[in-house]
Amino acid sequence: MRIGVPKEIKNHEYRVGLTPASVRELVSRGHSVFVQKGAGEAIGLFDEHYQAAGAALLAEPTEIFATADMIVKVKEPQPQECAMLRPGQILYTYLHLAPDPEQTAALLASGAICVAYETITGPNGGLPLLAPMSEVAGRMAIQAGAAHLEKSKGGMGVLLGGVPGVAAAHVVVIGAGVVGTNALQMAVGVGARVTVIDKNVDRLRQLDLVYGNRITTLFSTAQHIEEAVMDADLVVGGVLIPGAAAPKLVTAGMISQMKKGAVIVDVAIDQGGCFETSHPTTHAQPTFIVDGVVHYCVANMPGAVARTSTFALNNATIGYALSLADKGWKKALKDCVHLKNGLNVAEGKVTYAAVARALGYEYVDADHLIG
The missing domain is CATH 3.40.50.720 (NAD(P)-binding Rossmann-like Domain)
Incomplete structure (x- = not known):
């Protein structure tokens, strides 16, 4: 051929x-x-x-x-x-x-x-050709989010890990699949306070066994998502329904109530995004602001590395x-x-x-x- x-x-x-x-x-x-x-x-x-x-x-x-x-x-x-x-x-x-x-x-x-x-698909379930890019994108989400929390890039001027005497930033990860797992791994690594939300309780149990009290796990409900994102400094959306459009789990109303200068990173943007206010951006112009919240919605995040x-x-x-x-x-x-x-x-x-x-x-x- x-x-x-x-x-x-x-x-x-x-x-x-x-x-x-x-x-x-x-x-x-x-x-x-x-x-x-x-x-x-x-x-x-x-x-x-x-x-x-x-x-x-x-x-x-x-x-x-x-x-x-x-x-x-x-x-x-x-x-x-x-x-x-x-x-x-x-x-x-x-x-x-x-x-x-x-x-x-x-x-x-x-x-x-x-x-x-x-x-x-893979013989043991999962999406093996999507997984490596999801690993990259999940890790990059924390890297990109941390950079855009800087005041010069539109954020509120918060360091993810904090310093002695100053609280660490609150990172909320929606979706505990490959993207979410890699994002929380990086967020925990830099010392952030991390909440992960998913509807799969078995997956939350697995993460709790690995990370213990270094993370908070929440079952996915509209109320839990709303409460978490309103307290968040950085929100990472990594929800996937294979081949289908991503569900809009964070509404425009929730975005309007978030902290001004908070950052969202919508890793699901290839499938339409899981934030109602998202639309695709590029590496040349990676962000836009809605209601004071910085949106990073680059559709080919792994292309940066x-x-x-x-x-x-x-x-x-x-x-x-x-x-x-x-x-x-x-x-x-x-x-x-x-x-x-x-x-x-x-x-x-x-x-x-x-x-x-x-x-x-x-x-x-x-x-x-x-x-």
């Missing part, structure tokens, strides 16, 4: 779909890999590294899309990239379609086979990339239910139920397409 790796074009996105090591794995199986010149240059993965791994270099994204049977990316295709997709071509990347009707419509019109990293993120992502994605390349999409999906769960759009049809529900499309089971 011919695999294409275009350079990412989203604002301040420096990750790349395949590392040279991943290219070498594909080439060793007899596949041809075409990488756009300069695709990994910003993170120290130079063209000569790709050539040494067996890739061919192409200058323009149009050449990549025209040549490849499968496109491997990191972020969702931008409109000009959607326009270059063709019927039967495999797109393997993050998609986050539920809150994005324009992208969904463009992918349906393309006739391409669109496999989303974020809905591929692009080298770490690229290697972590490739560790998770290369196995399924090899399967798609070796077998073709129909046999690969037929052989692996977890990979089949990643199919969101194919041959002009929506094949993921949560996306169909969110956007009002007819749902077509993947089995009808793969036979």
